[in-house]
Amino acid sequence: MGKRGRAVRNGLAAILLGLAGLGLNANAAAAQDCSADRITLRGDFGTASFRVAVADTPGARAQGLMNVPEMDRFAGMLFVYEKPGNVAFWMRNTLIPLDMIFADETGVVRKVHANAIPGDETPIPGAPGTQYVLEINGGLAATLGIAPGTEMRHPAIEEAAWACAAE
Numbered sequence: 001m002g003k004r005g006r007a008v009r010n011g012l013a014a015i016l017l018g019l020a021g022l023g024l025n026a027n028a029a030a031a032q033d034c035s036a037d038r039i040t041l042r043g044d045f046g047t048a049s050f051r052v053a054v055a056d057t058p059g060a061r062a063q064g065l066m067n068v069p070e071m072d073r074f075a076g077m078l079f080v081y082e083k084p085g086n087v088a089f090w091m092r093n094t095l096i097p098l099d100m101i102f103a104d105e106t107g108v109v110r111k112v113h114a115n116a117i118p119g120d121e122t123p124i125p126g127a128p129g130t131q132y133v134l135e136i137n138g139g140l141a142a143t144l145g146i147a148p149g150t151e152m153r154h155p156a157i158e159e160a161a162w163a164c165a166a167e
Helices: 003-024 026-033 058-063 140-144
Strands: 038-043 046-055 075-085 098-103 109-116 130-137 151-153
Touching (some): 098 140, 109 140, 130 140
Parallel strands (some): 046 075
Antiparallel strands (some): 038 151, 075 130, 098 109, 098 130
């Protein structure tokens, strides 16, 4: 068997093992959803999951997604603050349009700012009591139906309305 045949066989085997694993242990699937590099949202639209980088220090939050030339469709950045408060973002040195999803201490979305303009330094205020902000590709929140009332699930959300241990 040639290199291509082995690669196809190995790829199919990996897919089949992955599919088999999904059916065997629902708790393992739920645990996978609650990894530090993934956030899941649920609402009237169903669920959506994003691979995220977590910005939970002042330096990481200040850097954010500045100078990032592109981002995978279902990727983003989760900003985590120590306590709820008033936050505002801007788009200085940000190269791609972003949706900013502002959530309270329970991970419930309170405000969505759609399609923030790259390079714009106009402050974009969050909702009062914001503790978490998820930035995703611009326009995706509307496409998916993410709106106020949507719930987020991630290990950093300690008092989550939709906790990682759920299900």
